[in-house]
Amino acid sequence: MQLVVARIGRAHGIKGEVTVEVRTDEPELRLGPGAVLATEPAGAGPLTIETGRVHSGRLLLRFEGVRDRTAAEALRNTLLIADVDPAELPEDPEEFYDHQLMDLDVVLADGTEIGRITEITHLPSQDLFIVERPDGSEVMIPFVEEIVTEIDLAEQRAVITPPPGLIDADQAVIASARDGEGDGAGGDAASADGKDA
Secondary structure: OEEEEEEEEEEEOOOOEEEEEEOOOOHHHHOOOOOEEEEEOHHHOOEEEEEEEEEOOEEEEEEOOOOOHHHHHOOOOOEEEEEOOOOOOOOOOOEEEHHHHOOOEEEEOOOOEEEEEEEEEEOOOOEEEEEEOOOOOEEEEEOEOOOEEEEEOOOOEEEEOOOOOOOOOOOOOEOOOOOOOOOOOOOOEEEOEOOOO
16 A cells, blocks of 8 residues: 655755655654655656755655756655555554545444545644535544544544534534545544644
């Protein structure tokens, strides 16, 4: 299975380094020297990480064969994709890979059905579940401990305790209809603690 682990940003310096927007909670595992990553667009890769370092709070990578600023800039906005065993789990038991959460039934503590997770959106402050309701509408559920009280992978469900107005039919926060966005590669880990994924 393939997971998006980073997006290449602008070139840094003149020797082929690039900034990256990390999209994994495990950068040391996914973005270490020697890692071979597929890319989107596919023609840009695969890319092998030669070196990595943190500079002013940003991760900088250099790839084999990328030796100057021009070559580095040509990679801008390329997604880096890691092959991951579908049975692999994040190290933290409170974190989940997106593919584990997709299609979970979302229910209230009393068992009332809310819908099914169809998408996970990673925002800087928190992750959001996009939940399709039985009537076809969508509602956004913040993936935070106060609202998502339990993830039961064995039962394939997420139990929520929503605040007033979050899912009430007359006051629901409805997400716009999706138009097939995304690259199909999926994201990496999501967690209920509000960290970036």
